[in-house]
Amino acid sequence: MEVLHERCAGMDISKRDVKVCIRVPGAPGGRYRNEVTTFGSMTDQILALRTFLLEQRVTLVVMESTGDYWKPFYYLLEDAPFEVMLVNPRHVKGLPGRKRDVSDAQWLADLAAHGLVRGSLVPPPPIRVLRDLTRTHADLTRDRAREYNRLQSVLEDAGIKLTSVATRINGVSCRLMLEALVVDHRPG
Incomplete structure (x- = not known):
């Protein structure tokens, strides 16, 4: 399957933290490296996440719209120089090919890399x-x-x-x- 986004991230957001999977080129033979990191959900920790994503030269970040937990992450990342996409969890769960042992963050990163997710409308401020x-x-x-x-x-x-x-x-x-x-x- 064609890769549309070389450097992307999937975020699995919970009340206290976020698991972030960065999917970037790195392995020989055109393979990709997945690196999962955890950040807290406080403002300074989200800003540290933003810096991390910029350092990794990510071009697309995908997160699920889980309750209201996504809002501080989206609001602090939306004006960054990368695209931030909020996706409906039902849409993502319904896509075929999901493996049980893959984390949600890694699954989102893989879907994002191949352009298989559709963003939800988040109105401007x-x-x-x-x-x-x-x-x-x-x-x-x-x-x-x-x-x-x-x-x-x-x-x-x-x-x-x-x-x-x-x-x-x-x-x-x-x-x-x-x-x-x-x-x-x-x-x-």
Whole structure:
């Protein structure tokens, strides 16, 4: 099979560290050398990984999108002078020819070398920030609605039927009625 990327790396990312397999020419007869190294997942360790990849003259880095663990690695490597590709684990696992004794990092490096992986879309930083903000807004809106529903349930359990006399439990009139209830029931 034709080699499209002479110097590439596969990364198997976990919560605490990353296994990196560098696949570079090195053995006589046109064979390739695989070297697996482990780096931590803290920022300074990821920057050390970046330096290591630059020293190895890697042109392509492939990593699986496992949970959120890939994000710090991708974000700190994306502006390097090599291509960084995030791949879907289901796509990679479904490719034929995988051997059981080969590590995920080595498997990713081999697939990358032959151009057998397809990258997932990772939006540019401004779009990522906007997506994070809209997701946070949606989460907060959902949490607020859940709290209003919880308040209404507590009031109903106590026999207070505010929504029978007011249209919105989060409206001004309901708040004033709730404050009056609290003031009337204060001890002393």
